[in-house]
Amino acid sequence: MSLSNTTTSPNHTVPFGWIVGITSLAFVVAQLDVSIVNIALPPIAKTYHASITTLQWVIDAYTLAFAVLMLSAGNLSDLLGAKRIFQLGICIFGIASIGCGFAGSAATLIAFRVLQGVGAATMIPSSLAILNQAFAHDPAKRVRAVGLWTAAGSAAIAAGPIVGGLLIQISNWRYIFFVNVPLCLAGFLFSFRLAQNKTSVNKGFDIAGQITWMLSITALIAVIIEWPNFGFKDPVIFGGLLFSAATLVAFLTIEKRVNHPMLPLHLFDAPTFNVLLLLGAVLNGAYYGTVFTLSLYLQNVLHYSSLNAGLAFLPLTVGFVISNLISGRVINKFGIRKPIIIGLAMFAVGFAGLFIAKDNTPYWQLFLPFLIIPMGMGLAVPAMTNGILSSVDKSLSGTASAALNTVRQAAGAIGVAVFGAIGVGGSAAILHSISVSATITIISTLAIIGLNLKYLK
Template sequence: MCAESAGRRSWAPLLAVCAGYFMVILDVTVINVAVPVIGRELSASLTGIQWTTDGYTLVFAGFLLTGGALGDRLGNRLVFCLGVGVFTASSAACALAPNAPFLVVARLVEGLGAALIVPGSLALLQQAYPAPAARARAFGLWGSMAGIAASAGPLLGGLLVSTVGWRWVFLVNLPVGAACLALTLRHVARSPRHPARVMDWPAQCAVVAAVALLTGALNEAGRRGWSDPAVLAGIGLAVLAAAAFAVRERLARIPVLPPDLLRSRAISGGAVIGLLFNFAFYGMVFTASLGFQQQRGYSALATGLALFPAVAMTTFASVLSGRLTRRTGDRPLVVAGMLTAALGLAGWAAAGADPAYALLVAPMMAAGFGTSFALTGATTTVMSAAPPGYSGTASALFNTTRQLGSATAVALGGSLLATAADPGTGLRISMAVGALAYLVAAGLAWLCVPPKHE
């Protein structure tokens, strides 16, 4: 009995962390199907409705590095719990929003909470599971949450909107957030603090501006086109902000991203791999969602069900990779996962302009399996190479590049569908580009991921 109780307690930190991470990623996609209803009920303009989705993404992506730095300085458990509290409270505010401006502000605050949750989540798992095998399994299940949440978002959103109303898209976060906070405070140990590490606020502001401007420009590119003045201005300002960040980093006594962090082939390579497989996987989810609804006339609920094969493989793949990594090391798993996913998207691209749905099941399963199979190894690679006291910052860097990959995929996918001769051709080109990204990630993994962690 005592052994069983200890076993349950040993997985409590994983449950707490995954609950928080699931909420964050779910809120990126679950709102999409609710947007038209929200616009009608709150009499919102098109711009206002766009900001309910884009505002969350911009703040989330922009403040990830700040969240990671705060976690390393103040303790990752403290910042994680603060993020859960902010996220849950702002979700309640979103649900009670009387008008569109109130909802937009609440979504911005929700994005800030998300940015505090995600960097600490990986750092807390690394702290809670020091044994390599247990840590690999925990990282694998953490990674599978992203694919499940992103793909299940349209399905859950469609179900809630069509039954109990759009406000429940946000209300479902309240019990999850409360349970996550209770589990974390009870079962996750306090994290080390480094109070002597001074926050370089000018550098933090520069990186927030660079990431937020680039994410915003990429979001708008999908709607306005790449040559739109607002898109070009956003990209240009993002480059200037990045340059200002680089100059400040050279002058800072304690830089936001230590040189050892960026010089590490495992960390920098792992971050680029994360960007590439997020670009490919979320590009598939986004363009497939549009294709199923626009070409085939599926409802939001039917679209969520149609994407289920990709979701179903993520948990299985993460568990399998977590079990294999101790024997094989991370490199073979990341390479094999990327090649499997590339084969899946290449198969979709080769299936024709309007293939039967049955022909798309195997490609979706391959993409979902391959991405989740590789994510465990990529995550372990980045976190294992992080210098002492910088686990939150390494996690933030990894997740920032992944968010940029997702934003780029949505922008490029939207442009391809809008500019192609027909939607079927745009969808096939998008899948081919995703397959190429997976192949590049496989090659990079062979060069940057260590063959085996001892």
């Protein structure tokens, strides 16, 4: 990463590496807390005598808040300025991490996980908006910056189980949250050198849209998580689904009628935008849900320690880093279509390799799928992100990045809820969940490949 390249703003001349480094730091802590908690699920369960349903809420409380608030955060980023929203988000995240570490009950932990999600939702779209606005004048540099930003986040999400395993081994699971605090403090202090981006003084804030969206997606995730406990015919479950659908219709109606929607529906006029959003949903839903199940598989079925389970995920880190670091050059040379198609094909092949997971599978047989899956995802995601950003005016970059990440996080929460629900019931259920997740992922990925071949240039 060269520090000699600079970006000029009305008030600052900021090195390329500084902008990418600060925005990437925020993505690192946000993504780290998606996956680092997975490896701590068994010790958390022991501390609080928690069920799998409670553990699902520990994971999904974060991703759910992340998903439901990101559109509003993107809107605020365009309205008030990306730098201000970025600084607010990283402060909230650090404070919430302290609360998680000191949580005295599962309910308290879940509550602070929600607050972490609020912080992540606030800082991620604003960090991407900072990048897009800083390098809007130089598409090649923007591709490079987004590739490095994505690489940092991907490496963090893959390294989470390893870091978590090490921290649990040398201390206890609470330190997986305390590790965020110095990172957040550094990010906040260093961010003052960033230029304050222009704001959109003519935009309003869509309160009604935010409320209806939040109610719809929260109800949907809650229904999926609680499904095994109540059964589909229970009025709570059936009513929750109807409520989710009704509030989604209300949200879309509001977005059509308000003067300043938090999600401008004209963004969906472009088939490319829609296909890339769907791609993000498939990748995150499959990856988050499967990593949740694999964490239980390694520790509850293969009986790995927290440290050994974390080290078992090392190929995920390596795969993400390799593919993300080469993605920028590949995109600049071939555009976004080829990296996405090749990445998706690798993703599907990797999931096919998970069919070998049994109650006595040696680790060397799992190594290759654990490597290929992140390599494919790491090649496709930067291309997808650049495709989204290049499809909108830079004044909507916060909203567009928020839409993409909202879909990804919502899909991730749904993936954890669905695959976790299938895995309730012991070792046999966990193995069944892995097979089901692999089957669903392969079919979905092949469908997305077909759409990308049709609509992407």
